[in-house]
Amino acid sequence: xxxxxxxxxxxxxxxxxxxxxxxxxxxxxxxxxxxxxxxxxxxxxxxxxxxxxxxxxxxxxxxxxxxxxxxxxxxxxxxxxxxxxxxxxxxxxxxxxxxxxxxxxxxxxxxxxxxxxxxxxxxxxxxxxxxxxxxxxxxxxxxxxxxxxxxxxxxxxxxxxxxxxxxxxxxxxxxxxxxxxxxxxxxxxxxxxxxxxxxxxxxxxxxxxxxxxxxxxxxxxxxxxxxxxxxxxxxxxxxxxxxxxxxxxxxxxxxxxxxxxxxxxxx
Numbered sequence: 001x002x003x004x005x006x007x008x009x010x011x012x013x014x015x016x017x018x019x020x021x022x023x024x025x026x027x028x029x030x031x032x033x034x035x036x037x038x039x040x041x042x043x044x045x046x047x048x049x050x051x052x053x054x055x056x057x058x059x060x061x062x063x064x065x066x067x068x069x070x071x072x073x074x075x076x077x078x079x080x081x082x083x084x085x086x087x088x089x090x091x092x093x094x095x096x097x098x099x100x101x102x103x104x105x106x107x108x109x110x111x112x113x114x115x116x117x118x119x120x121x122x123x124x125x126x127x128x129x130x131x132x133x134x135x136x137x138x139x140x141x142x143x144x145x146x147x148x149x150x151x152x153x154x155x156x157x158x159x160x161x162x163x164x165x166x167x168x169x170x171x172x173x174x175x176x177x178x179x180x181x182x183x184x185x186x187x188x189x190x191x192x193x194x195x196x197x198x199x200x201x202x203x204x205x206x207x208x209x210x211x212x213x214x215x216x217x218x219x220x221x222x223x224x225x226x227x228x229x230x231x232x233x234x235x236x237x238x239x240x241x242x243x244x245x246x247x248x249x250x251x252x253x254x255x256x257x258x259x260x261x262x263x264x265x266x267x
Contacts, residue, residue: 007051009012012110014197021183021190022201028178029053029205036171037161043217044158044225045167051226052164053175055102055113055233056241057198062097063076063238063246064195067257083248084144091237091248092144099233101199102227103133110121110204115207120219131224140231150236152228155221164229168241175202176242 014022033053037046066081081095100106104113113133120130143149150165160260179198183189193201210222238246247258 009125010109012197012200014191014193018190018193018239020187021193022197023180025181025193025224026182026205028181028200029175029202030208032174032178033205042161043213043222045070045215046209046213047206047222047226048160048164048229049167049171050150050209051112051229052168052233053171054199054202054206054226055164055204055230056168056172056236056238057175057179058101058112058230059093059098059234059236059238060242061101061196061199062093062095063248063257064259065097066255067259081255081257083250085247086145086146088146090149091239092149092235094235094247101203103137104228110203112199112203112206113227115203116210116226117224119207121209121249123214123219125219125223127221128266129218131227133227133243135229136224136228137216137231141195143232144208150232152225152232155217155225158217158221164232165240167229168233169234172241192224254259 014024033046033050037049062081077096079095080097084092084094086092096106100108100111102112104111117130121127140210151163152160154160161167179201181191206226210219210226212223238248244260247256247260249256
């Protein structure tokens, strides 16, 4: 059974062709997170890890889109996908394509924030107590210019086992494997999940985790933590998290993107 369902009039983009594959992937992702974060006082780390995975999946979806449209720059709006270099020569990615699966206001049908708001509301969070999303965005935007970008503040009374960057390094290989796993041999085959689907699937899982942890982590704090971790995860240099998968370089026509596995297959 799927962890969450869209309204009948708004199917998820993998439905109905890959509904079973998506359900299996979400179950595996949830088990991956819970298993790795099963120690005491782990709720905050669990939500931070889930958010970071959504953010990095959003970045991967944006890079996939950017590579596919490399020859059609007329279809790419300004600031869709940008590379930023800090004074410490660290690379970060920014842009509306990355933000769209995370934040409201970018025209995405299933942004992370929508799933978080619905889950937190169901867990008892009042609209008046919803975290200040603009303040979270400003904090991440300011931190990216400073040395040591990556840590996020833990909710009061909780601690984080690691920063989103380190959680991603530990969990992303397993998450990517789950998202791209073949169908079990005893089930009919279904089309693979596109990378554009990845942040949506992980957002559904993250919303479900807010429900599961509501008795130990206040829903408003969970929303803030998951969203801030997602924004951090979405900006990190992919070479630091998933080495060798994406080749990125600045160019006259915008960011130059090559997916290593596709380049090797074609070449």
